[in-house]
Amino acid sequence: MKKSLKAALLVTVACAVASPALADFKQRNIRVSNGIAEDHPVHNGMDAMQQCLDEKTGGKMKMTGFWGGALGGDLQSTQSLRSGVLDSVVTSSSPLVGIEPALGVFDLPFLFRTNEEAYAVMDGEFGDYINEKLEKVGLINLAYWENGFRNVSNSKRPITKWEDFEGLKMRVMQNNIFLDTFSNFGANATPMSFGEVFSALETKAIDAQENPYVTIDTSKFFEVQNYISETKHTYTPFLFLFSKPIFDTYSPEEQAALRDCAVVGRDVERDVIQELNKTSLAKMEEAGLEFNVISPEEQQRMLEKSQEVYDTHKDEIGADVVEMVQSTLAEMRAQ
Template identity: 50%
Template sequence: MHSFRLLAAAAAFALLGAGTVQAQFLERNLRVSNGVSKEHPMGNGLAKMGECTLAKSGGKLKITPYWDGSLGNDLTATQSVRTGQIEMVLTSTAPLVGILPELGVFDLPFLFNNEKEADQLLDGKVGDWFAAKLPAVGVVNLAWWENGFRHTTNSKRPITRVEDFEGVKMRVMQNNIFIDTFKTLGSNAVPMAFSEVYSALETKTVDGQENPYTNIENMKFYEVQKYLTLTKHAYSPTLVLLSRKAWDTMSTQEQATLKECAAVGREEQRKVNRAKGEQSVANLRSKGMQVNEISPPEMSRIRAKTAVIQEHHGKTIGAEAISLVFGELKRIRGN
């Protein structure tokens, strides 16, 4: 009889515990704005993140993605997240430098040599330093995902040396460092929202653009662009931003679950993005794009020409951010 009472008490306690966990989750549907289509690796990341939140919240914490900029471009959607009109947005850092100028350090040309460096930097103390600044502007970063290394396409000619940038009308993100980088290389840099790029290329309003492989394939730029040059001139981190207004209404359990599941999504998103990137180059070739690399000596000339960009924008970015990022990169590289 005594053991039966003990078992009954243990079962009741277990049920009470389960109820407490459930009570820490409210029914929530977090809408996520995204500028790309569902087939993009962001879709893989969000699918994993959403499975994770549903599993950990007993089905209460739901994530609903919206694709192709249907809730606004990166900048307007981020503003909607800041005001609490939308709960979440996936965005590159570049459109946010007007809100947090320090993020401009990630737009400096040729900052990272490879993805491993980027992962170590963003998943460590530097990523945490930037994340700590975001709640003050109305958003919380749950994890660092990636758009990846950016490359150049155009409809005029292959770019094999620095002089080939001359006179190419190049769409860039709405970001002063990108504008300055391509102007410095001799291009006519035209800032424009991502959602407008395809039609601008089609109508020859611009000759070219720059984006990671998966975006180039995903947006079918190969239909309106002939030449792809593997410039790897910048690496675009992606922020998984939640409205601070939503964050502040959440229990510690909900907050912890979102961060944990954003990290689960990050592993999937990066893995798929990198695998798809290699596949995308092959696909773009098969769609008729001419793909070329730039020789190391010419690449050195391009890097040398863009070295002034840090000097031009260092004051706006701020000495602390620059010193932190470059100091950590030096440590990662072991020199």
């Protein structure tokens, strides 16, 4: 055999061994819509996810992130997924309760106490159960990423007890559980999409908003706020959603690569958030914001005050759904 032919054959054989299933992957250009800014840890997670996809697919599946709501807000992008005109979105679960009411369970105030509790619920059977419900409304949740525990910022005063919310003009997500939670504390709560928050704070149309530290930092809300109070009133997941109509046209290998690599990205994203939480808070204090932490006793008072919010929303979320999470948590806490 001629030397060059032999060499060529060897290369072909080597490639076939290294990546036996490359034929199962097509060139894919996946648009990923994000409401948050480009320097949010979701970006680090997506880089890790991309590297994983490159390895699995020989560089065939490519994601492009769009940031700051460039492709539309959370709700709008999610609707575009359902109709198959957009591939993917990383969104908080909260604005989607109109599409899937069971997601409202995550919005119940003071449900989770730690990240570990949230991870155990989301990454386990319960998370799968919610994912099945999402599939029925045209959405594939590749994995639960993190937005995180939410804290309150405002331009008026420190929040040390629920009475301090009295009369605060407060932006809440487009979600009735949040609306009721803060109205119940006496705030003048207004639902608003994320993309409108900065200018509403800047023009003083609103006094207050609530989000995880890293989101308050990267979306620059702290630049137009004076107080930051650690309330940890809710843990909000980010869902890494994929359009079911588009997902259904992918090969099983492509689908598995997306799911597996979304988990790789999730772990990186969660880690980077834990790191950045500290730096984000330090940066905000350095910028002159007054910082306080509400006491565990006050958190308990807020939870008790919020029982009526649980009662009002339990049925629409699904009593079984709420009980499933509560019993998982009770088990964890008993250990």
